[in-house]
Amino acid sequence: AQSVTQLGSHVSVSEGALVLLRCNYSSSVPPYLFWYVQYPNQGLQLLLKYTSAATLVKGINGFEAEFKKSETSFHLTKPSAHMSDAAEYFCAVMNYGGSQGNLIFGKGTKLSVKP
Amino acid sequence: NAGVTQTPKFQVLKTGQSMTLQCAQDMNHNSMYWYRQDPGMGLRLIYYSASEGTTDKGEVPNGYNVSRLNKREFSLRLESAAPSQTSVYFCASSEESATQYFGPGTRLTVL
Numbered sequence: 393a394q395s396v397t398q399l400g401s402h403v404s405v406s407e408g409a410l411v412l413l414r415c416n417y418s419s420s421v422p423p424y425l426f427w428y429v430q431y432p433n434q435g436l437q438l439l440l441k442y443t444s445a446a447t448l449v450k451g452i453n454g455f456e457a458e459f460k461k462s463e464t465s466f467h468l469t470k471p472s473a474h475m476s477d478a479a480e481y482f483c484a485v486m487n488y489g490g491s492q493g494n495l496i497f498g499k500g501t502k503l504s505v506k507p
Numbered sequence: 508n509a510g511v512t513q514t515p516k517f518q519v520l521k522t523g524q525s526m527t528l529q530c531a532q533d534m535n536h537n538s539m540y541w542y543r544q545d546p547g548m549g550l551r552l553i554y555y556s557a558s559e560g561t562t563d564k565g566e567v568p569n570g571y572n573v574s575r576l577n578k579r580e581f582s583l584r585l586e587s588a589a590p591s592q593t594s595v596y597f598c599a600s601s602e603e604s605a606t607q608y609f610g611p612g613t614r615l616t617v618l
Binding site: 401424426428433434435436437438441443482486494495497498499500 | 511540547548549550551552555565597599605606607608609610611612
């Protein structure tokens, strides 16, 4: 069965600092992995996804994530945080146990950006 | 394109009342999903529909029913609401590449 663990329910960085949000996954088959962002009182928006092509995936708003099979990780990074990055971020893995396209979500990491 | 739309945006119910949450997508996607989001729990799948005419249970189906009315619409029904069903409900649809597109959510409070 697939699962996702996000380390740290809250992360706080200063504006201009590196953003690093951690995600580890468990999957018995090559995974499809996703990062979604949720701004306050809104739905989820896709940031980026990994589908077994390049291991370094670039997404919107300057975010990127690197798939590391040996570490079963898919950490999200951004070199320089902006105030507008304050949001909740969810890592997800495709669930092969059910219908194609089901996602298993992590519990989320809330990112705060200090001026 | 409106994407995924959900109605209502907010709802307050009393324990035992029933209601239906509506969801529609205009992207011609086959698959549609209902999730609930609770603080510190992430999103949990309630039901999904891989294609018109089919529905399957997700992780937390108890207390809910769904209808895939046609390719565009997927509704979620609470027959007898309970306080434990207070949550934010999201509908999503997906293309063949598995990317899911989410609606804006419905905030439901059950008193």
